[in-house]
Amino acid sequence: MEFDRFDIDGPVLFVPNRHRDPRGTFAETFREDEFRAAIGDVTLVQENQSISKPVNTIRGLHYQSEPRAQGKLVRVTTGAIMDIAVDLRPHSQTFGQHIKIELSEENWYQLWIPPGFAHGFRTMRPDTTVIYKVSDYYSPEHDRGIAWNDPDLHIDWELYGQQPVLSEKDKDQPALVELFSIDVARAAEANRAMVHGIGRYRASTGD
């Protein structure tokens, strides 16, 4: 398993080593020792799976508030997603900024999103399956969200004029500025810069 980091401190890209033969491909997709070597003392206690049938389904931006914040190790087994993680750590220099990466059935990429980040994704194909382990149990009382299209976040979902498919909950999530008294304007300015510099991972990891 190779891993690399991003321009925003915290998230980690894991790339499994794939063993190919005439039957197909095998890879170890999770090893606790390798995960802990990269991430530290984190235990993953629950695994979730979602299947999104329409292309351009957007799930997010979601997080659990303290003390039940969740880290998430996200991967795709069928289809592809544009995965987004937004830094909501109050004392972070990159508060309000995000990373964007494609996870797909072809690249077998896995994204670690630490507690303190909001997570969301857009499906890039129909019938996309996302599987992810989390570092704390689901707590509906701590379930929070931010508007997927919050203008201060400057997330380019690359919809190109198409309408996303959203849950009723996600149609009505608050903006960042309604949730945090932190200097969202500074974050928005940084995001404007990031939009041109794209907040993608800097990994040179090939397949």
Ligand SMILES: Cc1cn([C@H]2C[C@H](O)[C@@H](COP(=O)(O)OP(=O)(O)O[C@H]3O[C@H](C)C(=O)[C@H](O)[C@H]3O)O2)c(=O)[nH]c1=O
């Ligand atoms: C997250 C979760 C949900 N549920 C129930 C609650 C609802 O009855 C149903 C669908 O929940 P929701 O609409 O919140 O599912 P998503 O829109 O896929 O939300 C998830 O997608 C984004 C991208 C995330 O990162 C979060 O893990 C999570 O918020 O499953 C559970 O029973 N357990 C759970 O852990």
